[in-house]
Amino acid sequence: MPNMTIKDIARLSGCSVSTISRVINDRPDVRPETKEKVLQMMRESGFVPNTNARQLKIQQSRSLVFVVKGTRNLFFSDFLVQLQRAATLYGYSGIVSYLDENANEIDAAQKILREIKPKGMIFLGGSVANFQQGFANITVPSVLTTLVSDELDFPNLSMVGVDDRAAARTAVSHLIAQGHRQFSAAPPPVTPVGCAASAHRMPWRMPGSPLTTGSTACPTTISSLPTTP
DSSP: OTTOOHHHHHHHHTOOHHHHHHHHTTOSSSOHHHHHHHHHHHHHHTOOOOHHHHHHHHHHHTEEEEEEEOSSOHHHHHHHHHHHHHHHHTTOEEEEEEEOTTSOHHHHHHHHHHHOOOSEEEEESOOHHHHHHHGGGOOSOEEEESOOOTTOOOTTEEEEOOOHHHHHHHHHHHHHHTTOOEEEEOOSSOOHHHHHHHHHHSTTOOTTOOBOOOSSOEEEEOSSOOOOO
16 A cells, blocks of 8 residues: 555554554554554555654754854864763754854844754854843843843843953963063954053053054053952
């Protein structure tokens, strides 16, 4: 019998569709004689259960989506490896979605949610403006990494960020301890004015210390590391 369905098996065997489903899923709450009757009917009719849909549902129910903004960030590559390991350790499968640096990560997340039903989402990189405008439509628990903002207040959003100032202070403290006094900071491409401004905001900037600007780096000389109040 071609194109047999679960409803056909139910009709031929005189059982309900839910009973056929329990037999297919090998549930224990089916009487042995009923189970054998259904299996015999399936064998005689050549019925093969479609396990693809069931398997997809299982995978989706145990999946986490990692939305990665920017494909050239080496930090994200190492981060992803650890996230995948942690997901596997707890019985989840990780689905990675790579986005262009200028893409809207919230729009991408909404499209993913329409296609599958993951347990949660982890955003590697993101924009405060994008989250403000669209995250209210994201219904699953989510984590935004590398960025922490007081402007984002959603009950299903957690944030994990890097304390850049503390990290910079630690790095410079180490260099000063090694006897170095001249440093160059290389922020993302900005104008010389922006470069100078960023250098003035750096935690090791000493009042009155020499400062010159350049197109790719902000050299400065440090006499000692200021203490944090």
